[in-house]
Amino acid sequence: MTETAFEIALAARTHDMIDACTRCGKCVEVCPVTGPAGVGDAAPQDVIGGVIDILRGGKGTAASQAWATGCALSGDCIEACPEAINPRFLLAMTRVALKRNTVDLRERRKTGIENFRLVADGVKVLSSVQLTDDELARLGQKVEGRLASGSTAKEGERPDFVFYTGCNVLKTPHIALYALDIMDAVGVTYKVMGGPNHCCGVIQLRTGDTEVSGRQATSSLDRLAEGKTGVISWCPSCHVQFTETTIPTIEKMRGARPFEMTPFMLFLKPHLERLRPLLTRPVPLRVALHRHPGIRGVTEAGVELLRMVPGVELVDLDQPAVGLVGNALNALPEYKRNLHRAELEAAAAAKVDALAVIYHVDYREFCAHERDWPFRVVNVLEIVGASMGLDHATGFKRLKIMQDADAIVADCADMLAARNIDPALAREVVLKAMLAEQPLPLGR
Structure with missing residues (x-):
């Protein structure tokens, strides 16, 4: 070939x-x-x-x-x-x-298609049952069959940045909405891109299909090059895929880099002094931060951000920080379970009020443990948002804690009907993209 x-x-x-x-x-x-x-x-x-x-x-x-x-x-x-x-x-x-x-190419390509569809269905169903039309449009997703612009720039002007969500954060969309609130607050303009229409190609790369991965990533990359200053990324897997595989390869092909990509937490660092006066409401919590070192500086930025919030007492659990993000440890399931168990036990022993995570993957994997442990599981931006007087519903956690696919689908029946989503598809998504994603079983 x-x-x-x-x-x-x-x-x-x-x-x-x-x-x-x-x-x-x-x-x-x-x-x-x-x-x-x-x-x-x-x-x-x-x-x-x-x-x-x-x-x-x-x-x-x-x-x-x-x-x-x-x-x-x-x-x-x-x-x-x-x-x-x-x-x-x-x-x-x-x-x-x-x-x-x-594995022969046909089988690899088939696996890539199946995995892509699982992500696409998960994003569509789980975002649709949690968000209003306006919120979907704000996140650049399809509303009534149309792809929303998701831009805060004036008509005819390029935004300062493209905010690239990746796909899976849209399953826990409150996190992305807080990120947009913060960008609004510090005064930058942006266009939101993400979801399966702007796939980074990592799903296909993992199957060994470099042709489809390259084609998908290049297509998304060309559309991302709309910001005057570059691209802000949320998803760490997408960030590594673009910055270590796609962008350098395109640079070798074309002789120039199309843009620079900066993780959201590192984007915030030069804007922290503009954000500080907006953190007006005390958030009296003992907080432990779940940490990953895969993108240097992100955890440290999360620590700095939490320390700015009045009322927060940051507690170091002295646990190992391993991997890029939670699902990067999927090849080592027992090791991953042991890390999760040790951190939950350490958080309980430290009598924290909240275990905070930065990335959406870790939120999905940890949030239902809130049912069984004496502390909340939150995203860092929820704490920041609370201090700013902002609030977005954490629907994913509420649904996952139910631990019953039929009960979850019944709970979402009105939204599923309004979005014209087949309840059978929704049940499959709940089973595969929500309940099955539980590295450490619930219960103490």
Whole structure:
């Protein structure tokens, strides 16, 4: 099959990094998941050497395959590399190679389509039952069959930024609405893009289908280049996909970067002094922050933001911070469950009032535990919003705590009818995209 221009450029970037790699093994040495991933006592130099072998068409070693498939995208390897290459990107390409070596293209493409449909159906159903037409339009989603503009810029003017939600935050849309409220408050204009119509391509990349992934990501990238200052991202998976796979590959193809992408929490940092006077209402809570190190500076920005809120007492639970985001640990289910259990127990022991998360994935995975533990599970922006006098309903949590697909569908019956959504589809979404996403079973 003939490679596309995107695939050729992607392969060229990979081989440039392979050629620059000295096999020193420092990336393996600092990785926090070599143990849980099953790397064993293999020498770090042999593990990275096996990765390079896979990328050059070989089979590598059992340890190198385990390291690649168990990668949680923590990013420690990037900082540790003395050659300034990106081992996290090389491991992503290794997983692509392993998929290509073991699964034929037709099956990989079929899996990609099925996974994309699961996300698309989940976003459509779960956002539709929680939001009004105006809220859907504000988030740039279809209302009465039309795709809303989602822009706060004056007609005919380019917005300061494009706010790229990704797909899955729309399942917990209150988080995205708080982000828009905050951008309104600090005085920037933006256009909202996201959802399946602006897919980042990571779903297809995970199946090893670089052709469809590249085509989807390039299409979305060209539409995102509308902001005067760049793109603000919410989803960490989309951010890594764009900044480490798509944008550098497009730059190699076209000779220039189309835009820079900044995570929302890092976008806020230079605006904190404009936000501070708006945090007028005390929020008397002992708060622990769930942490991920995958995008450097995001957790630290979350800490700084919480410390600005009057009344908040921040508690450090002294728990490991691993991975890019919750679902990046899905390849290590028992390890992930143990991390969740330990953090919930530590939060209870510390007598916190709230366990706060930054990312939407972690919110979906933790929120129903509120039923069984003596503290709330909230998003950081809920706390900020409370201090600003803002409030958005947390419908996802309320529904998930029910833990009964039929009861949830019955609860949403009026909204489903108003949106012309088949209750059978809604039940399937609830089962697969809500209730099944529970790494640590409920109950203490």
